[in-house]
Structure formats: structure tokens, C-alpha cells
Amino acid sequence: MATAEKSVKKTQDSTADREAVLNDFRIALISRHASLMGRKEVFMGKAKFGIFGDGKELAQIAMARAFQKGDFRAGYYRDQTFMFALGELTVQQYFAQLYAHTNVDAEPASAGRLMNGHFATRSLNDDGSWKSLTDRYNSAADISPTAAQMPKLLGLAFASKLYRENKGLKGFKDFSINGNEVAWGTIGNASTSEGMFFESINAAGVLQVPMVTAIWDDGYGISVPQEFHTTKGSISEVLEGFQRNDEKKGFEIIRVKGWDYEALFNAFQKAGNIARSEHAPVLIHVQEMTQPQGHSTSGSHERYKSKERLDWEKEWDCIKQFREYILSRELASADELDKIDAEAKAQVKKEKEAAWNDFLGEIKEELKEAVSLIRDAAQTSNRKVVLEQLVQDLSKTINPIRKDVISTVRKALLNLRFDQSEAKNKLQTWYQQQQEKNFDRYSSHLYSQSEWSALKVAERLPEFSEDSSIVDGREVLQAFFDYKLENDPRFFAFGEDVGKIGDVNQAFAGLQAKYGDLRVSDTGIRECTIVGQGIGAALRGLKPVAEIQYLDYLLYGIQMLSDDLASLQYRTKGGQKAPLIVRTRGHRLEGVWHAGSPMGMILSALRGMLICVPRDMTQAAGMYNTLLQSDDPALVIECLNGYRLKEKMPENMGEYTVPMGKPEVLRSGKDITLVTYGSMCRIVLEAAEELSEMDIDVEVIDVQTLIPFDRFGVIGESVKKTNRVIFADEDVPGGASAYMLQQAIEEQQLFKFLDSEPQTLAAKAHRPAYSSDGDYFSKPSTEDVIEKVYLLMHEVNPKKFPKF
Ligand SMILES: Cc1ncc(C[n+]2csc(CCOP(=O)(O)OP(=O)(O)O)c2C)c(N)n1
Ligand SMILES: [Mg+2]
Numbered sequence: 075m076a077t078a079e080k081s082v083k084k085t086q087d088s089t090a091d092r093e094a095v096l097n098d099f100r101i102a103l104i105s106r107h108a109s110l111m112g113r114k115e116v117f118m119g120k121a122k123f124g125i126f127g128d129g130k131e132l133a134q135i136a137m138a139r140a141f142q143k144g145d146f147r148a149g150y151y152r153d154q155t156f157m158f159a160l161g162e163l164t165v166q167q168y169f170a171q172l173y174a175h176t177n178v179d180a181e182p183a184s185a186g187r188l189m190n191g192h193f194a195t196r197s198l199n200d201d202g203s204w205k206s207l208t209d210r211y212n213s214a215a216d217i218s219p220t221a222a223q224m225p226k227l228l229g230l231a232f233a234s235k236l237y238r239e240n241k242g243l244k245g246f247k248d249f250s251i252n253g254n255e256v257a258w259g260t261i262g263n264a265s266t267s268e269g270m271f272f273e274s275i276n277a278a279g280v281l282q283v284p285m286v287t288a289i290w291d292d293g294y295g296i297s298v299p300q301e302f303h304t305t306k307g308s309i310s311e312v313l314e315g316f317q318r319n320d321e322k323k324g325f326e327i328i329r330v331k332g333w334d335y336e337a338l339f340n341a342f343q344k345a346g347n348i349a350r351s352e353h354a355p356v357l358i359h360v361q362e363m364t365q366p367q368g369h370s371t372s373g374s375h376e377r378y379k380s381k382e383r384l385d386w387e388k389e390w391d392c393i394k395q396f397r398e399y400i401l402s403r404e405l406a407s408a409d410e411l412d413k414i415d416a417e418a419k420a421q422v423k424k425e426k427e428a429a430w431n432d433f434l435g436e437i438k439e440e441l442k443e444a445v446s447l448i449r450d451a452a453q454t455s456n457r458k459v460v461l462e463q464l465v466q467d468l469s470k471t472i473n474p475i476r477k478d479v480i481s482t483v484r485k486a487l488l489n490l491r492f493d494q495s496e497a498k499n500k501l502q503t504w505y506q507q508q509q510e511k512n513f514d515r516y517s518s519h520l521y522s523q524s525e526w527s528a529l530k531v532a533e534r535l536p537e538f539s540e541d542s543s544i545v546d547g548r549e550v551l552q553a554f555f556d557y558k559l560e561n562d563p564r565f566f567a568f569g570e571d572v573g574k575i576g577d578v579n580q581a582f583a584g585l586q587a588k589y590g591d592l593r594v595s596d597t598g599i600r601e602c603t604i605v606g607q608g609i610g611a612a613l614r615g616l617k618p619v620a621e622i623q624y625l626d627y628l629l630y631g632i633q634m635l636s637d638d639l640a641s642l643q644y645r646t647k648g649g650q651k652a653p654l655i656v657r658t659r660g661h662r663l664e665g666v667w668h669a670g671s672p673m674g675m676i677l678s679a680l681r682g683m684l685i686c687v688p689r690d691m692t693q694a695a696g697m698y699n700t701l702l703q704s705d706d707p708a709l710v711i712e713c714l715n716g717y718r719l720k721e722k723m724p725e726n727m728g729e730y731t732v733p734m735g736k737p738e739v740l741r742s743g744k745d746i747t748l749v750t751y752g753s754m755c756r757i758v759l760e761a762a763e764e765l766s767e768m769d770i771d772v773e774v775i776d777v778q779t780l781i782p783f784d785r786f787g788v789i790g791e792s793v794k795k796t797n798r799v800i801f802a803d804e805d806v807p808g809g810a811s812a813y814m815l816q817q818a819i820e821e822q823q824l825f826k827f828l829d830s831e832p833q834t835l836a837a838k839a840h841r842p843a844y845s846s847d848g849d850y851f852s853k854p855s856t857e858d859v860i861e862k863v864y865l866l867m868h869e870v871n872p873k874k875f876p877k878f
Pocket of ligand 2: 264292293296
């Protein structure tokens with residue numbers, strides 16, 4: 075336990091005047107009372123769970139004072155005081171989130187989709203267009219996994235570097251004024267143990283970006299004390315090697331106590347100045363913070379803190395210390411401070427009640443309507459008794475939630491299944507209307523709903539002529555990226571080996587030399603923060619293509635893609651977007667880590683992103699063109715073995731697009747439909763040729779994108795004709811082949827047209843063994859496809875296709 079020294083310092087010039095100090099005191103108390111009352115709301119059953127910012131108020135006020143318009147915060151669940159101090163969150167909104175109010179005006183961070191303490195400002199207008207971000211305070215949308223705010227924090231800061239140093243971006247004043255914006259991060263002491271914290275810190279030091287990271291150190295991570303988290307018990311001590319000096323760039327590291335008002339004020343001002351003017355990263359280790367109510371509503375800290383520690387926390391509570399500071403400096407009397415306290419408490423109570431009434435009011439209104447409609451329908455029903463009972467039970471619910479209302483209506487409708495009455499029809503109509511509203515409340519915005527949705531980008535075919543040159547696939551991509559770099563200053567690409575050599579397969583070859591290293595750049599080996607760097611930059615209006623060198627290494631970055639990027643539009647209900655494109659290459663080449671095709675994992679983890687699986691580089695370039703015109707985030711997986719294959723160079727490069735969710739029929743046939751994508755297209759086409767010699771006519775369909783999946787019913791149309799279908803890929807059994815089967819069977823009702831059992835063909839369940847033989851025995855081969863199709867046809871007509 076730290077032993078703090080009380081010291082009364084003289085006010086320095088930089089300290090705000092009396093009014094400002096008392097206003098800060100008021101905000102601290104408003105925040106504290108919000109924490110205290112919030113906990114009670116949970117214990118009274120009005121909210122499910124609560125996590126609060128008590129004990130961390132003072133540092134957050136100091137941070138807010140250094141925070142300027144255009145700046146961004148990426149932090150965690152303790153930061154309510156910061157948001158209050160900026161005026162970006164009202165107490166009423168704070169409680170609306172605690173109750174999970176689904177109205178976006180009542181709860182602008184997430185419209186009831188996020189647990190309390192998850193903060194966000196709205197960067198977008200209702201139609202999905204950008205607001206000006208430079209005339210407002212911005213907060214990225216929080217997520218719960220500890221330290222996951224760090225990777226995007228890096229990107230938010232990196233954007234300032236691009237806006238300052240890339241002359242082509244000077245006109246984008248809604249996003250940046252000369253790169254002056256600082257990205258401010260907050261993180262708990264225990265969360266600094268996460269790998270992504272260290273990865274982000276190192277990357278920020280390398281990149282030299284205006285990133286201020288404040289560590290709220292309360293000595294614990296839930297019940298676990300510091301000694302289990304951090305070497306030497308101090309994160310700033312551990313990071314001392316990052317301290318910059320006269321010879322070498324690095325971090326400015328500042329230590330300050332969480333109860334020391336003046337020192338906090340000065341520390342955050344200093345950090346902001348350094349980051350803003352020098353574009354150097356700063357770390358502020360805020361020590362000796364407390365947690366008056368323990369970690370969350372899930373338990374009490376008396377279970378794991380000693381009496382000595384609990385007494386220490388009472389004494390060094392930052393608000394108590396702040397009060398003593400004000401008294402000792404004679405800025406206000408004890409009575410005046412008591413009055414501020416009482417007023418703060420009254421204000422919080424009032425706003426809390428307003429939030430509750432507003433939240434409950436909507437539901438009570440729905441309940442009233444439901445009760446009346448069910449009652450009406452009951453009058454003429456022979457299920458009257460049961461229906462009256464349902465209504466009675468619903469009416470008696472003390473704090474009804476929407477589920478109570480809707481589940482009662484659904485039960486009523488089941489009871490009314492034999493009835494035919496006007497009243498029943500009314501109830502049904504009402505229920506349908508409610509379900510549409512509930513879809514909007516709970517399920518909208520998984521993908522972009524704006525006019526820039528990738529699904530709305532018009533198709534334009536590639537054009538070729540007699541003289542179209544035949545080139546290596548990678549040159550088609552290179553031509554597209556060249557076009558895009560030339561034509562859109564917001565577009566930039568980065569990743570391991572992307573800069574100097576233009577990526578390991580040379581789709582960017584020569585482009586760094588042509589456009590500079592801000593547009594095409596190398597990064598360290600750090601997939602998680604490559605993704606974060608892209609997310610943060612995209613949150614600030616840029617159009618990044620972040621490269622993950624091989625599909626197998628996407629796992630290092632998939633957590634950020636899944637938790638942060640894929641959920642972004644959903645969890646803010648359209649309040650933020652980050653149209654990042656992640657580019658990678660995969661499927662088959664060589665061995666356990668360079669031939670994986672873990673598509674099922676990706677499909678499950680990345681709902682909220684588009685998943686493109688081009689079969690060649692012409693299709694890939696067209697997909698990039700579609701995506702770069704849209705505001706959906708996407709993953710594009712190029713074929714690792716396709717860069718040296720010959721393709722025709724399209725003549726309308728930069729103009730043609732590939733539509734999302736439109737499969738292409740690569741070969742038409744009448745006996746059986748084979749649905750596949752990516753590198754498997756070539757294998758399946760080869761097999762189809764050989765099968766045709768056995769008089770089996772295969773229709774081959776390339777789905778092109780897995781999300782969205784066949785929006786045009788192309789597979790269904792094919793199966794109507796062939797009455798048989800196999801879904802083939804090189805993922806594990808039950809992976810993406812099963813996904814394709816489910817999508818087609820359920821969405822397109824394929825079973826109506828099938829004369830044979832629908833089948834899947836996948837790779838072995840293990841990772842692919844090394845070398846060409848490893849590939850042959852691990853992944854589906856031409857023979858595997860031929861045999862699978864032939865055996866299916868044998869079942870249909872054993873005479874014509876005898877067993878072999
Ligand atoms: C990846 C991940 N692991 C575990 C958790 C559960 N969890 C939530 S908060 C927390 C402790 C965080 O402690 P610290 O970073 O010190 O922040 P504090 O709550 O003390 O302010 C843990 C383990 C989580 N949210 N995410
Ligand atoms: Mg902690």
C-alpha cells in the first residue's frame with residue numbers, strides 16, 4: 075500500500091481560479107452521487123448491473139480540462155466524470171444507460187445496447203453521414219474487454235500524424251485542423267498486463283503519435299492486488315525504458331497522485347501540450363486512486379481488501395482530499411462546500427428519476443395498449459379465462475420490462491389460434507408493429523444502413539479488348555492501388571512489408587516510391603495494433619487498407635475485429651463508423667501456418683463486417699473498388715497461390731466494381747450444382763471438365779462474398795434446374811461449407827428443389843501438412859471433387875454410373 079504524503083501547495087499560475095475550482099468540485103460530487111445512487115438502483119432491481127467511476131473523479135476532471143475540440147478519447151468504464159466534465163454526458167443520460175433505455179435521444183452512446191459505463195459520442199448524423207468532428211469533443215465507443223481500447227487509440231492518434239504530414243489531406247477540416255488533435259486513452263492498472271497494451275505502447279513510441287495514455291491505478295483488478303499484475307508493482311517503473319531523452323525519441327512519462335488536484339491539472343496540461351505540439355506520446359501514471367464502492371455491483375471489496383487498506387482509501391479519497399485542499403486554500407467555507415454537495419445530490423436524484431420515468435413510461439404505454447387489446451380479443455374467445463389471467467398477471471408486474479409485454483402478447487396469440495375476430499386481428503397487427511420497432515431497437519445497424527452501404531454500390535463490369543495485356547495477377551491489384559492512391563488522398567495502406575517492397579507478393583511494388591511513406595508504409599510485426607491503427611484512422615474519416623500478411627495470422631488481430639470493428643455500428647446504433655478494409659491472403663499454399671482457411675471461425679466472429687473471398691485478382695480489385703466507395707468495414711481474402719497466375723488487365727481500372735453478395739456462375743451445367751469460392755474455384759472447374767467426360771454436367775458457382783451471401787438467389791435458381799447441390803471449400807468440415815449450406819437451404823428454401831441429399835465437401839479437420847503432398851492429403855483435390863460428385867450421381871443412376 076502506498077503511503078501518501080499530504081501537502082498543501084500554493085496555487086500555481088496555471089491553476090484555474092476559484093469559480094473553476096468550485097465548479098470542478100461540483101462535477102466531482104455530481105459524479106460521486108451518480109455512482110452511489112447507481113449502485114442502489116441495481117440493488118433495487120431497477121438495473122441489471124452497475125460499474126462506476128467513484129474514486130477516479132479528480133484525474134478525469136483534469137483530463138477534461140486539457141481535452142480540446144477535435145480530440146478523441148478511447149477509454150473504459152470508469153470515465154463518467156470525464157464525460158460529465160466535458161458536457162458530453164448528462165446525469166439523466168447516464169441513468170438511461172443504466173436502465174438500458176433504447177431511445178437514442180435518451181441514451182446517445184448506445185441506445186441501450188451497452189452496459190452502463192460504456193461511453194461514446196455520435197460522429198454521424200442520422201443518415202450515416204459524418205458530422206464535423208473538429209468542432210466537438212469525441213469519444214470512441216467503449217468495449218468491455220480489458221485493454222481493447224488501446225489498439226484503436228493508436229489509430230486515433232496516428233490519424234493526426236497523417237492529417238498533419240500528408241499535404242493532400244489539408245482540406246479535410248471536418249476531421250482535422252493540421253493534425254492538432256490528441257488521442258487520450260484511459261486504462262486500469264490491472265489491464266496494462268494485457269499484451270495489446272504493451273503492443274500499443276511500443277507502436278506509439280515507434281510511430282511518434284499524439285497519444286496520451288492515462289493509467290488509473292487503484293492497486294487492484296477486481297480482487298487481485300498489484301503484485302500479481304505488474305513486475306515491480308509499478309507500470310511506469312516497468313516502462314522507464316520508453317522514456318525519451320535528448321538523443322532518442324520515446325515517451326514522456328509522468329507520475330502523479332490521483333488525489334492531488336493541482337498536480338493532476340498540471341500533469342494533464344503538460345501531457346496535452348507535448349502531444350499536440352510535438353506529436354510525441356505521453357504516459358501518465360495516476361497513482362493512489364481508490365474505489366470507494368469496490369469494483370462493481372457484483373460483490374463487495376470488504377472480501378479482499380484489508381481493514382488497513384479500506385481505512386487508507388477513506389482517507390485518500392480524492393474528493394475528501396479535494397475538499398481539504400479547497401478549505402486550506404480558503405477558496406470556500408465548509409458550509410459552502412456542504413451546500414454544493416447537497417445541491418449535487420439533489421440534482422442527481424432529480425435526473426435519475428427523470429431517466430427512470432422516461433424509460434418506464436414508454437414500456438407502461440405499450441403495456442396498457444397490450445392489456446386493452448388482449449382484453450378485447452378475450453371477450454369473444456372461448457379461451458377467455460386464460461386470456462384474462464394473462465392480462466391480470468401482466469398488469470400486476472411492478473417494474474415491467476418490454477419482454478413481459480411481448481411474451482404475454484405472444485402467449486395470447488397462441489391461445490387465440492382458433493379465433494377469428496376483428497379484435498384478434500387488431501392484436502396481431504399491433505404485435506407486428508411492435509416487432510418492427512423491436513427489430514429497430516435491438517437488431518438494427520449490424521451493417522451500414524446509409525446510402526453508402528456497400529450493398530448499394532452499383533455493379534460495373536471490367537472491360538477487356540483484343541489487346542488487353544496478359545499479366546501476373548498481382549499486377550492487376552497494383553494497377554488498382556496505383557489508381558486509388560492517385561485519386562483519393564484519404565486512402566492509404568500499411569502492414570508488415572507493405573512499404574518498401576510493396577508487400578510480400580508485390581501488389582504495392584513501387585507505390586511507396588511514387589506516393590511516399592505516409593501513403594504506403596511498413597509496420598512492425600503487430601497484427602492486433604495494425605487492426606487498431608486502421609480502426610482508429612477510419613473513425614476519423616480516413617480510408618485505410620490494413621494488411622495482415624497471411625490469413626493464419628489474422629487470429630492475432632481477430633479480437634479487435636470482432637469485439638470492436640464488427641460491433642461498432644451496431645453497438646452505437648449507427649452513431650459511429652469505421653470503414654476499415656482488412657486485406658489478407660490465404661487458403662492454400664504450404665503447411666500448417668500458410669495454408670489455413672479458417673473461414674467458419676471468421677464468419678462466426680465477424681458478423682458486422684463484409685467477408686469477400688475473390689477467386690482471382692481481377693475480382694479482388696473490383697471488390698476493393700466497391701468497398702472503398704462504401705462505409706461498411708470488410709475483410710478481403712486474396713488467394714495466396716494466385717499472384718503469379720496470368721490474368722487479363724481490365725481496361726477500365728478504377729471504374730469497374732464487383733457487387734457484394736452476387737455469385738457468379740462460372741460454368742453452366744444441368745446435373746448438379748457445385749458452390750464454392752476462392753482458390754477452390756479452379757479445382758472445382760478442373761473437376762467439372764473431367765466429369766463432363768463421364769457425361770456429368772456440373773454447374774459451378776463462385777459465391778464471391780460470404781457476407782453478404784447470395785442476395786440474388788443465384789444458387790436457388792441453379793438448383794431448381796439441377797436438383798442437386800454440393801457446397802465445397804477448404805475450411806474444416808462444418809466450417810464455411812456448412813455455413814453456405816445453411817444459408818442456401820434456409821434462406822432460399824432449397825429443400826423444395828432437391829432430389830438428392832445436399833452435401834458438403836471440406837478439407838480434413840486438421841491443419842494442412844507441409845509441401846505439395848501435405849496439401850494433397852489435407853485439402854480437397856480435383857479427385858476428391860470428382861469422386862464426391864460421381865458417387866452422388868451413382869446413387870441417382872447406378873447403371874449409368876457404376877461404383878468404381
Ligand atoms: C479480456 C478481459 N478479461 C477479463 C475481464 C473481466 N474484468 C473486467 S474489469 C477487470 C479488472 C480490471 O482492473 P483494472 O484494469 O485495474 O481497472 P479497474 O476496474 O480497477 O479500474 C476484469 C478482470 C474483461 N472485461 N476483459
Ligand atoms: Mg485497478
